[in-house]
Amino acid sequence: MRKDYEKTRPKTPPDGPWMDGESTPRDAARFSIPLRPIFFAVMFDDVQLRYRYRLYPTPGQRVALARAFGCARVVFNDGLRARQAAHAAGLPYIGDTDLQKQVITRAKLTPERAWLGEVSSVVLVQALADLHVAYRNFFASLAGERKGPEIAAPRFRSRKDVRQSVRLTRNGFRVRPGGRLRVAKVGEIKVRWSRPLPSEPSSVTVVRDAAGRYFASFVVEVEDEPLPAGGREVGVDLGLADFAVLSDGTKISNPRWLRSRERKLKRAQQALSRTQKGSRNRGKAARRVAKAHARAADARREFHHQLSSWLVRDNQAVYVETLSVKGLARTRQARGVHDAGWAAFVRMLEYKAARHGRTVAKVARDFPSTQLCSQCGRRDGPKPLRVRAWACPGCGARHDRDHNAARNVLHEGRRLTSSTVAAGCTPAQGHAETPNACGEPVRPPFAVARFVEPGTRQKPEAA
Numbered sequence: 001m002r003k004d005y006e007k008t009r010p011k012t013p014p015d016g017p018w019m020d021g022e023s024t025p026r027d028a029a030r031f032s033i034p035l036r037p038i039f040f041a042v043m044f045d046d047v048q049l050r051y052r053y054r055l056y057p058t059p060g061q062r063v064a065l066a067r068a069f070g071c072a073r074v075v076f077n078d079g080l081r082a083r084q085a086a087h088a089a090g091l092p093y094i095g096d097t098d099l100q101k102q103v104i105t106r107a108k109l110t111p112e113r114a115w116l117g118e119v120s121s122v123v124l125v126q127a128l129a130d131l132h133v134a135y136r137n138f139f140a141s142l143a144g145e146r147k148g149p150e151i152a153a154p155r156f157r158s159r160k161d162v163r164q165s166v167r168l169t170r171n172g173f174r175v176r177p178g179g180r181l182r183v184a185k186v187g188e189i190k191v192r193w194s195r196p197l198p199s200e201p202s203s204v205t206v207v208r209d210a211a212g213r214y215f216a217s218f219v220v221e222v223e224d225e226p227l228p229a230g231g232r233e234v235g236v237d238l239g240l241a242d243f244a245v246l247s248d249g250t251k252i253s254n255p256r257w258l259r260s261r262e263r264k265l266k267r268a269q270q271a272l273s274r275t276q277k278g279s280r281n282r283g284k285a286a287r288r289v290a291k292a293h294a295r296a297a298d299a300r301r302e303f304h305h306q307l308s309s310w311l312v313r314d315n316q317a318v319y320v321e322t323l324s325v326k327g328l329a330r331t332r333q334a335r336g337v338h339d340a341g342w343a344a345f346v347r348m349l350e351y352k353a354a355r356h357g358r359t360v361a362k363v364a365r366d367f368p369s370t371q372l373c374s375q376c377g378r379r380d381g382p383k384p385l386r387v388r389a390w391a392c393p394g395c396g397a398r399h400d401r402d403h404n405a406a407r408n409v410l411h412e413g414r415r416l417t418s419s420t421v422a423a424g425c426t427p428a429q430g431h432a433e434t435p436n437a438c439g440e441p442v443r444p445p446f447a448v449a450r451f452v453e454p455g456t457r458q459k460p461e462a463a
């Protein structure tokens with residue numbers, strides 16, 4: 001019964017139009033906006049995706065980029081400091097235009113900030129735009145206009161932050177026909193074009209990551225590519241033992257190449273912990289950990305891309321529950337790692353579904369997927385995690401814990417989407433009307449996610 005992911009993988013690898021651009025999990029979470037439940041079928045428009053490529057700057061270009069990272073950070077921090085000072089002095093909030101005049105235009109004329117003129121002003125203006133967005137999100141969160149966790153006030157950026165970046169809009173960069181990326185006041189940087197850009201990018205973020213690698217992340221508008229309707233639907237239970245279990249019984253574990261990357265990361269971390277603090281070996285070991293970390297993260301993202309593409313292509317609707325490990329004693333750190341991985345995966349499912357006219361619905365976090373019998377709907381209470389299989393006292397059906405949960409997620413997902421249909425929304429194609437298997441009271445409608453890129457659609461609803 002148990003299949004490894006490698007075996008269940010589609011024969012044709014999901015590439016070409018399926019290798020969608022990268023999402024940036026952290027940014028997407030920061031900028032995503034709550035929407036009323038509507039099916040994607042009624043809100044088709046173009047999707048903005050990120051396409052990321054490795055950059056190979058020359059030593060001189062690295063110096064210029066470091067200067068740009070530094071100046072962007074200083075402008076961001078100056079702006080934050082000015083607003084904090086105004087707030088502390090009881091003065092009104094400094095508007096975006098006034099702040100720009102203060103910390104960029106006028107600052108350049110002072111001896112302490114004259115060096116801001118050495119980098120492209122596009123970089124400085126965009127750094128300040130980041131600050132504006134951070135403030136707007138913070139205010140919206142304070143006013144209760146944002147769903148999800150509370151957003152903290154903007155924080156100062158540090159020279160020691162592992163990820164340094166600058167963002168440039170169209171007037172600050174150009175993709176050269178010869179294949180190099182021209183960045184204002186940095187030069188023409190060598191790019192490894194791992195796949196073609198689908199259209200002209202509207203902005204680019206140049207990033208230096210913890211492992212010292214450089215990337216260009218382009219924001220590109222891509223047209224929706226609705227797929228022919230299919231009737232299949234699937235429930236997905238994300239967990240620890242297997243990455244995912246599907247309602248048809250397929251178990252998908254992390255592929256071997258990802259496990260080996262994660263083992264290497266663990267070994268590098270152990271080696272680091274054995275070194276003396278402040279020693280030269282410690283510095284080397286820390287860089288090795290950063291590299292292993294970056295490689296494991298890349299591998300994980302690649303796996304998420306493959307699996308999400310496959311699920312969206314083969315199913316008209318995907319229903320997903322992300323917290324099947326409630327109550328398991330885990331360290332906070334380990335839990336964070338898993339939650340972040342699942343969240344990134346679910347976001348990929350969502351934006352791919354949006355592009356291809358498919359439905360993704362998230363089942364509520366408190367849905368008792370392991371308490372219900374997926375056969376007869378009987379609810380017989382919570383079960384400790386060590387109970388992997390049981391027989392239903394109502395109908396006698398034998399259940400595998402995760403498979404049963406995935407089937408319950410499928411039933412619940414169908415119920416949720418069909419109750420939205422009843423409320424007057426356009427149904428997605430291929431939805432079977434299924435009776436509620438468990439007889440539970442109606443839950444709040446699921447959230448439909450929408451992918452919003454930072455730096456491009458900054459005032460979706462707040463404006």
Ligand SMILES: [Zn+2]
Pocket residue numbers: 373374375376377378392393394395396397
């Ligand atoms: Zn039963």
